[in-house]
Amino acid sequence: MKKNCLFKRVFSLLLCLALLLCAACPALAEEDGYEFDTTGVDYQKFRGQNVSINVYNWGLYIAEGEDDSMNVCKEFEKLTGIKVNYTNFATNEEMYAKLKSGASKYDVIFPSDYMVGKLIEEGMLAELNFKNIPNYDRYVDDNFKNLEYDPEGKYSVAYTWGTVGILYNTTMVEKEVDSWDILWDMDYAGQILMFNNSRDAFGIALKKLGYSMNTTDKDQLKEAADLLKEQKPMVQAYVMDEIFDKLGAGEAAIAPYYAGDYALIKADNPDIAFAFPKEGVNRFVDAACVPKDCNNQEAAELFINFLNDPAVAYENFETIGYSSPNTGAVELMDEEEKADPVLYPGDEVLGSAETFLNLDDETNEYM
Amino acid sequence: MNNKKKMSFGAKFYMVLVYAFLYLPILVLIVYSFNESKSRAVFSGFTFDWYAKLFHNEAIMSALLNSLVVALIASVAATAIGTLAAVGINAMGRKMRSLVMNFTYLPVINPEIVIGVSLMLLFVFLRFQFGLTTLIIAHITFDVPYVILNVMPKLRQMDAHQVEAARDLGCNPVQAFFKVVIPEIMPGIMSGFLMALTYSFDDFIISHFVAGPTAQTLPLAIYSMTRKKVSPEINALSAVMFAVILSLLVIYNLISARRERSKGRAGR
Numbered sequence: 055m056k057k058n059c060l061f062k063r064v065f066s067l068l069l070c071l072a073l074l075l076c077a078a079c080p081a082l083a084e085e086d087g088y089e090f091d092t093t094g095v096d097y098q099k100f101r102g103q104n105v106s107i108n109v110y111n112w113g114l115y116i117a118e119g120e121d122d123s124m125n126v127c128k129e130f131e132k133l134t135g136i137k138v139n140y141t142n143f144a145t146n147e148e149m150y151a152k153l154k155s156g157a158s159k160y161d162v163i164f165p166s167d168y169m170v171g172k173l174i175e176e177g178m179l180a181e182l183n184f185k186n187i188p189n190y191d192r193y194v195d196d197n198f199k200n201l202e203y204d205p206e207g208k209y210s211v212a213y214t215w216g217t218v219g220i221l222y223n224t225t226m227v228e229k230e231v232d233s234w235d236i237l238w239d240m241d242y243a244g245q246i247l248m249f250n251n252s253r254d255a256f257g258i259a260l261k262k263l264g265y266s267m268n269t270t271d272k273d274q275l276k277e278a279a280d281l282l283k284e285q286k287p288m289v290q291a292y293v294m295d296e297i298f299d300k301l302g303a304g305e306a307a308i309a310p311y312y313a314g315d316y317a318l319i320k321a322d323n324p325d326i327a328f329a330f331p332k333e334g335v336n337r338f339v340d341a342a343c344v345p346k347d348c349n350n351q352e353a354a355e356l357f358i359n360f361l362n363d364p365a366v367a368y369e370n371f372e373t374i375g376y377s378s379p380n381t382g383a384v385e386l387m388d389e390e391e392k393a394d395p396v397l398y399p400g401d402e403v404l405g406s407a408e409t410f411l412n413l414d415d416e417t418n419e420y421m
Numbered sequence: 422m423n424n425k426k427k428m429s430f431g432a433k434f435y436m437v438l439v440y441a442f443l444y445l446p447i448l449v450l451i452v453y454s455f456n457e458s459k460s461r462a463v464f465s466g467f468t469f470d471w472y473a474k475l476f477h478n479e480a481i482m483s484a485l486l487n488s489l490v491v492a493l494i495a496s497v498a499a500t501a502i503g504t505l506a507a508v509g510i511n512a513m514g515r516k517m518r519s520l521v522m523n524f525t526y527l528p529v530i531n532p533e534i535v536i537g538v539s540l541m542l543l544f545v546f547l548r549f550q551f552g553l554t555t556l557i558i559a560h561i562t563f564d565v566p567y568v569i570l571n572v573m574p575k576l577r578q579m580d581a582h583q584v585e586a587a588r589d590l591g592c593n594p595v596q597a598f599f600k601v602v603i604p605e606i607m608p609g610i611m612s613g614f615l616m617a618l619t620y621s622f623d624d625f626i627i628s629h630f631v632a633g634p635t636a637q638t639l640p641l642a643i644y645s646m647t648r649k650k651v652s653p654e655i656n657a658l659s660a661v662m663f664a665v666i667l668s669l670l671v672i673y674n675l676i677s678a679r680r681e682r683s684k685g686r687a688g689r
Contacts, residue, residue, distance in 0.1 A: 108634030113645030114652065118480055125479065139635040140480070142645030157544060158551045158633045295650050303462030318650065322460040374649075 088129060090363050091382075094188035097360075100353055101135035107161035107353045110149060112340070113142040115164065115214075117366075117373040124369040130360050136353050153178060153345060160345050161354035167339045168253075170210050171203035171412035179209040180344045186355035187211065189362035189382075198379035201339060202411055210341035211358050212379040214370075216314040217399065217407060218254065218336045220329045221297070226307035231329040234262040236308060238281070243288040247300060247309035250292035252421045253410060254336070255282060258310055261333045261408075268411045275420055301326055312338075313396045314376030328396045334406035339379070447663060454656035461653075471657040478654055484642035485658070488622055491553065491638060495560030496617035502561070503568025503617075504610055508602070510569070511576040522573070525566045536563055537630035544631060551633025559631045560621040567620060568613035575609030576602075 090097075109127070119125030127138040143149040146169040152158055153173075165173060173179045184190055190211055198212035222231050226245065229236065237246055237258065249255045257267040259278035269275065290306050298315070300306040302322035311319075316328045342361060344354045360366055364382025371378040371387070377397045378384060384392060392398065428436075457466035475481060510521050528536060540559045549555050583605065587597040603610075625640040632641055643655055 110634060112648055113642070114649040118478065120474060120478060128479075141632070141634055141637045142480075142642060144645045144647050155541065155545060157541065157549070160634050295647050298650050299460065299462040302460045305462070315649070318459065322458055322463055322465075 088124060088365055090133060090360070090365060091189065091192075095186065095356065095359055097134045097356060099134075099356070100350075103135075104137075105135075105350055105353050106137035106139055107350060107357060108139045108141070108159060108348075109162045109357065110141055110143060110152070110160045111162075111164045113144060115142075115340075115374055116140075117369040120373070123373050124366065126361070126366055126369065129366070130357060133360070134353075134356060136356070138357070156347070159347055159349050161348045161350060162357050163343055163345060164213055164340050165343060166410070167201070167203045167341070168410040168412045170341050170343060173343065173345075174204060174209050175412060178346055180346045180348065180351055181208045182211070182344060182358075183351070183355060186352055187359040187362070189359045193362050193364060193367070193380050193382040195379045195381050195384075198339065202409055203339075204341070210343045211362065213340050213342045213361065214314070214374060214376040215337065215339045215379055216312050216376045216397075217330070217403065218257075218310055218338070219313055219316075219396070220308060220331060221301055221311050221316060221319060221326055222308045222329065223301065223304060223306075223323070223325050224327050225325045226304070231308075231327075232332050234258055234310075234331045234333055237310065238262070238285055238288070240288065242307055244290050245307035246285075246289050247297055247306045248285070248289045248292050249310060250294055254310070255292075256421050257336050257408075257410070259285075261331070261335070264333065267336060267408045268413065270413060270417045272420065275417070279421075298322070312376070313399075314374065316396050317375055330399060330403045334408060335403065337404065337407035337409050339409065340376075447659075450656050451660045451663070454653060454660045456653060456656075459650065459653055461651075471653045472661070475654040475657045475661075478652075480642060481639070481652075481654060481658060484637055484639045487553070487556075487636045488639040491556050491560055491628075491636075492618050492622040495557050495564055495621045496614055498557075499561045499564030499617045500568050500610060500614040503565045503613060504572050504606075506565065507569045507572035507576055508598075511573065525569050528563060529566050529570070533563075533624075533626040537627040540627065541630040551631060552635040555631045555633060556628060556636060556638065559627050560624065563624070563627060564617035564621055567616045568610075571613030571616060572606055572609040575606040579605045 117123040117126050119128065127140050130136065131138055143152070146166050149163060149165060150169060150172070153160065153163070170179070194212060198215065200207040201212075204210045220231055220234070220236065222236070227236070227242065229239070229241070236242070237248070249258070256275070256278050259281045260267050260269060260274065263274070263277055263281065265271075265274045265278070291300070293300065293309075297306075297309045297311050298319055301309055301319055304323065304325075313328065316326070320326050342358045344351055344358075348354055361370070362380055362382075364380065364386055367378050367380035367383035368386040371380075371383050384398075453461060453464070454471055455467050455469070456464050457468045457470070510518055510525075513521065537559075540555075540562065544551065544555050579602070583601050584597050587601045588594070592600060623640070624638075625644065628638050628641055629644075632638065637645075639658075643651060646652060646655070
């Protein structure tokens with residue numbers, strides 16, 4: 055009798071589960087509407103082999119299914135059967151330290167330009183096999199191949215890019231903003247925000263002086279340091295993401311920041327405008343790379359290929375807000391987004407833009 | 422009674438000030454979790470959206486799950502290890518005891534970053550794969566002293582004759598331990614467990630060094646958002662956690678107050 059009772063219970067529990075699954079299925083089917091470009095690549099290769107890859111990315115730097123966006127990692131798992139372990143870092147240096155400790159194996163990482171250079175120099179990146187990344191030839195903009203940090207284009211695939219310009223509040227700043235000089239303008243003393251990392255701060259000072267951001271000349275660096283010292287009494291605070299709040303609430307008037315975040319700040323405060331300084335700006339690229347010491351390079355390359363599928367790259371662009379180097383994704387954007395002068399500036403800005411390169415230790419220390 | 426004097430205005434004012442200092446930040450955080458816009462400075466309208474989104478955000482939810490799993494397993498293990506250790510230390514001679522207690526204090530006073538780096542080096546040396554296991558081992562390591570420090574005073578307070586009496590009445594040592602010692606030091610064990618739980622749930626620095634590619638705890642996940650902008654879902658999550666912990670505390674206090682009262686009655 056008792057056994058029978060237990061059986062009934064288990065059976066009804068199973069039925070409940072089955073019902074739940076059925077109820078969940080239509081919801082899943084709805085999300086399944088994505089179509090991916092699978093020509094020239096075998097996404098099924100690792101299915102059923104219990105393969106997993108470790109992806110190490112910036113925080114909030116991929117579409118994760120919020121606001122009806124695609125859940126990129128989930129879609130990749132569904133498509134290939136490869137499990138994605140996804141973790142985040144906050145700075146290039148943090149990522150570098152984790153990698154260098156040798157304790158953890160990562161398969162896909164997303165260092166910025168100068169960090170890609172550093173990792174290549176130290177022999178920590180694997181040469182990519184582009185046979186597994188056909189989307190690279192198909193969709194990645196030629197302007198983002200073979201950049202200075204990876205001159206032969208063997209190690210990295212550009213993921214996002216952007217520029218650093220000046221954000222300012224039009225109700226508080228009456229002068230025309232077209233130069234880094236505004237960050238040294240006495241009239242706005244106490245209302246200026248500045249980057250709290252030395253590389254960005256020095257980059258701006260060097261540009262203002264007309265030098266290269268990648269200079270290793272001690273005298274030029276000294277001049278830039280003096281300029282920053284001179285600026286210090288005018289600066290309200292040295293910050294990073296607090297810029298969102300301070301500019302949004304009108305607590306500060308001027309700040310240098312990433313073009314990709316302009317839309318987000320403008321949503322809070324419509325008085326905020328964006329300007330490209332005429333002396334030239336910093337153009338950054340965050341790229342997908344595979345460390346030499348990884349678990350499964352081929353699976354990692356499949357993931358990078360997947361990221362460059364136009365549908366995926368478009369979803370990532372919508373979530374992150376930074377410019378996409380993927381021509382297929384740009385195709386999918388509406389006219390307004392494509393023509394956005396902040397996200398996709400013309401050659402007059404990009405022509406004079408510079409990308410951070412890896413500097414020698416001595417120069418870094420000097421900063 | 423005379424010592425139940427009314428508080429002077431100054432004393433009241435001071436108390437309000439102290440608690441405002443402690444609780445205002447949390448209040449602000451809770452208020453902004455209902456903010457319609459993503460801003461942390463401009464309140465543009467009331468919404469429950471962030472709470473709804475929070476439960477659909479897989480990144481945050483899996484980090485929360487990791488945090489809970491690590492904190493629970495680590496604090497349970499640390500409570501067991503720490504309690505047994507305390508019993509052992511209590512049975513030592515005076516000199517030996519104070520020496521061992523000083524060793525116990527050391528990890529508590531030591532800067533966390535030193536523990537974090539040394540654990541990382543140890544795991545690298547032993548060729549461990551970083552992940553949940555290393556996180557749990559590390560958390561047990563820094564949790565144990567807190568348990569010992571909480572259990573020790575209760576053991577010292579306990580009347581040693583109680584164990585002897587239990588033995589006289591026919592208990593074997595194991596029975597005496599479980600039937601007499603454990604109930605007697607239970608409040609110490611509980612507070613040690615709760616302390617270990619909160620410390621390990623909170624921990625950032627040590628986790629930062631020993632977390633791997635397969636598991637990330639909540640504080641690490643939140644920290645990694647600072648390049649873009651910490652999402653208001655985190656405010657919502659913090660508000661939920663605050664409410665849960667507050668209600669747990671209230672319930673715990675109500676129960677212990679009731680127990681105290683019935684004990685008092687029984688005593689009379």
